[in-house]
Amino acid sequence: xxxxxxxxxxxxxxxxxxxxxxxxxxxxxxxxxxxxxxxxxxxxxxxxxxxxxxxxxxxxxxxxxxxxxxxxxxxxxxxxxxxxxxxxxxxxxxxxxxxxxxxxxxxxxxxxxxxxxxxxxxxxxxxxxxxxxxxxxxxxxxxxxxxxxxxxxxxxxxxxxxxxxxxxxxxxxxxxxxxxxxxxxxxxxxxxxxxxxxxxxxxxxxxxxxxxxxxxxxxxxxxxxxxxxxxxxxxxxxxxxxxxxxxxxxxxxxxxxx
Numbered sequence: 001x002x003x004x005x006x007x008x009x010x011x012x013x014x015x016x017x018x019x020x021x022x023x024x025x026x027x028x029x030x031x032x033x034x035x036x037x038x039x040x041x042x043x044x045x046x047x048x049x050x051x052x053x054x055x056x057x058x059x060x061x062x063x064x065x066x067x068x069x070x071x072x073x074x075x076x077x078x079x080x081x082x083x084x085x086x087x088x089x090x091x092x093x094x095x096x097x098x099x100x101x102x103x104x105x106x107x108x109x110x111x112x113x114x115x116x117x118x119x120x121x122x123x124x125x126x127x128x129x130x131x132x133x134x135x136x137x138x139x140x141x142x143x144x145x146x147x148x149x150x151x152x153x154x155x156x157x158x159x160x161x162x163x164x165x166x167x168x169x170x171x172x173x174x175x176x177x178x179x180x181x182x183x184x185x186x187x188x189x190x191x192x193x194x195x196x197x198x199x200x201x202x203x204x205x206x207x208x209x210x211x212x213x214x215x216x217x218x219x220x221x222x223x224x225x226x227x228x229x230x231x232x233x234x235x236x237x238x239x240x241x242x243x244x245x246x247x248x249x250x251x252x253x254x255x256x257x258x
Contacts, residue, residue: 076208
């Protein structure tokens, strides 16, 4: 059980380290750096969705469904997309600027809006980690594959932690509180993962659906939030290059460790 807990906490550690940038950097991250980090995160999440989630879902379904193995993967993937679409209708997009957010929700502070938005987009990542470790517990996923996904999401979480703590500091919040808020934005990940792990025995029959559901949710975040951010403005090729590097790093981690 100790190994499971450590694996589940790895992504949260990535968020915490990213949030700690508020103690090291005096100013908000530059647009170029944000674009680079966002592109890298998008690449990591895309590769993780394919190698750590969709491919295992297809392999597990193939044992019982043969050529129809695509059904659980396709159904779960689309369900994940529409689930995040629904959540995005309830909570503002991460890429919404403060003026729009303030106009739509005048009773909520800009800082709170930012925290809610980032926390929302940590939901599918925590769910993905919980699902793969539940699969590890029941024998459907290898320890190396689960660790690769946890490390990949931790890499992706580092810029997320910085992206939330640095603007909060720039908006006048003190460093300690900005760090705490950035760190807490990732708290939903280990909480959700632990709940999923606790229910592992109940999710075994639907594991392919859950794996692909997590993949769909993560891809939604990539397409709806991360890619537009890394591509906006001039010199968007920086985001494309960093996306390629992130995708390659996660692919290597998953294949080498899996």
